[in-house]
Amino acid sequence: MGVLRVKSFSTDTIRFTLSSENVRNTVITNERGQIIYKTDTPFRFCTRITTIYKIKPNTGWSRRDQFDVVGEIEWHKLTSSRFHFGGTEVATKKFIPSRGFTGRKRIFTGPDGHSYRWDLKSNIVVKNWSQTELARSHRKTLGIIGRKRKAMLEVSPEVAHMMDTVIMTFIYVEKLRMDKEEAANNAAVG
Template structure:
């Protein structure tokens, strides 16, 4: 069975991801600044009464030099962690802790994470929400299928980066 994470805000860098019971699972926060800043991704405790949120990762956004991730106690330059690939270099691939390679495939209003072994097994799928003008209102949602549930943290971390870049590319293309 898939794990469905619903967004409280449409922005991938300023939202809370909630589970099917409407409980917060991840908090993603980026201060609003004129220049690029840092996105902090925290994991919410399952036992809400006793534990505190646990910082999972930070993304230090840079314009002049490579963006950096702080993940699992390591500082990783984006080019060493997520590599651009595919037609027009729009896809983002990475090697997960399980040693397998995965790839985020961006679309106009969605993204899929696939196992990059030729099988194209879908591991996670994101669908952007809508405000409900021409169809029923729907919140953005990240679904993680059984094949990806052993690595939900890295899926969320890489998703935040890839989705923000997808939106920046889309917005730049639409503004001319």
């Protein structure tokens, strides 16, 4: 198995904290605690839809946060889930197909035309041709060993121009990772 060599993040790294590891219903804040994104997935018996919102710049006197819809993820179990963003709709199997023997790598093309890869096992996104680490997620820790920490997503400023795409694809692959982990745990118990 190959080793993924990456350069470490700089001090300019953008750090987001998630209010919950349930990425379909979470609030994503910056280091100052300001809400930047939030996700909402109402309960439904059939197809569930996660809406991803981004804070709008506050230009008036109102103190209430206002949000724009970045996109939606329409979750399907038997067919390909779908992304809705920028006035388009695309199947996830076309936008971010799985690669590798175990299907734990997801490749997508960013709005800049470059190819990127999320690795579900280590929760990172790298620029395919350079193997440069551009984002990494961290699960929450309880503080039993080390310090207590909420779930986090670190993003390199190199991809700040496509942050909405990074957030949307992160939510998708993190949900897939959680589902695979849950299935493995259920198989071990049952």
